[in-house]
Amino acid sequence: MTEAPSKEIIPSGATTKPIVQVHDVSKIYRLREETVYALNKVSLTIYQGEYLSIMGPSGSGKSTLFNIVGALDNASEGYAQIGDIRLTHLTPRQLSHVRCNYIGYIFQAFNLIPSLTALRNVALPCIFMGVPPEEADKRAAEVLTQVGLGHRLDHTPGELSGGQQQRVAIARALINDPCIILADEPTANLDLQTGSDVIQILKNLSVERGVTIITATHDHKMLSQSDRVVRIREGQIEAIQNRDELEIEEGTIEFAH
Ligand SMILES: Nc1ncnc2c1ncn2[C@@H]1O[C@H](COP(=O)(O)OP(=O)(O)OP(=O)(O)O)[C@@H](O)[C@H]1O
Ligand SMILES: [Mg+2]
Incomplete structure (x- = not known):
């Protein structure tokens, strides 16, 4: 692997094994006269098994960071690394x-294929991997049952x-048994209770x-399960806070001052 992680706090509960490393990543868009730094020299180490929330206002660079970590987009400078890759x-x-x-991958707008049943939507990544359809359907039914939708397959x-x-x-x-989930x-499109249920499912997966x-x-209000919170603003990391540094108040978290 590369150099040791810099002065970051390693959360209790999560392991100390780095799984994602972001090294000095910038994403630069050049538009006519304007240059947009969607990310500006971001470095971050994420540990196996941790639940990390990235928080920041609209346009701060969250989706850009996700797309680069998720191998969906290239960094203009620097690089992201998954394990040793x-x-x-x-x-x-x-x-x-x-x-x-x-x-x-889990997206805000669900991104399901409208014409396919729940079972077939879930089976699709498995089919892409070359798994025979019958086996893919069987696995899809299992994971749908795990998220409480065994009665809605069709x-x-x-x-x-x-x-x-969203489930x-x-x-x-989950169907291909990933080690990382990017959500x-x-x-964003769910009411508070349903949103909390979704967060709980994700938390259980990490634990x-x-x-x-x-x-x-x-x-x-969605931060209560996080081991760490990364605050991002204008393409830069503003703060990384460990669970202990967050004050929890009746299901909401306020940042400690
Ligand atoms: N293709 C593009 N060309 C130019 N600028 C872009 C492009 N894509 C994103 N940006 C800019 O990069 C910045 C970061 O965008 P990003 O989508 O990462 O923000 P975000 O934090 O996910 O916001 P939101 O909370 O609204 O989803 C924004 O200022 C955006 O306008
Ligand atoms: Mg976004």
């Missing part, structure tokens, strides 16, 4: 291997509530199965 100079085939094997997204759709998206993210504002959860949010 540097996400630079990989062929499309290698990139797709990383995406399918190591990472599960419903299309339009026949499911928002919270149920289908979680099941889809970009997974509760019970050692899956590393990286989630972006605007909402302080």
Whole structure:
């Protein structure tokens, strides 16, 4: 691996094994006369099994960071690394291997295919991996049951509530047994209770199965399960706070002063 992580606090509960490393990453867009730094020299180490929340206002760079860590976009400068794999100079085939094997993605807008049933939406990443359809359906039914949707396998997204759709998206993210889940504002379209249920499912995955959860949010109320919170503003990390530094008040978290 590369150099040791810098003066960051390692959370209790999570392991001390780095799983994601972001090294001096910048993402620069050059538009006509303007240069936009969506990320500006961001460095961050994320540990296996931790639940990390990335918090920042709209436009601060959260999705950009997710896309780079998730091998969906390239950094302009610096690089991200998953385990020992540097996400630079990989062929499309290698990139797709990383995406399918190591990472599960959950998006704000669920991104389900409307014409497919819950079962088939969840089975799809497995089919992409070359698993025979019958086996893929069997695994899909198992993960849907794990997220409490065993009774809705044949419903299309339009026949499911928002919270149920997001659980289908979680099941889809889980089907290839990823070590990392990237959840970009997974509760933004959900009411508070349903959002809390989704967060609880993600938290259980980190505690019970050692899956590393990286989630972006605007909402302080969604931080209560986090081992650490990274605050990002204008493309830069403003602060990284360990659980102990957060004050919890009746299900909400306020930053300690
Ligand atoms: N393709 C692009 N071209 C130019 N600028 C872009 C492009 N994509 C993103 N940006 C800019 O980069 C910055 C970071 O965007 P990003 O989508 O990462 O923000 P975010 O923190 O996810 O915001 P939100 O909370 O609204 O989802 C924004 O200022 C945005 O306008
Ligand atoms: Mg975003």
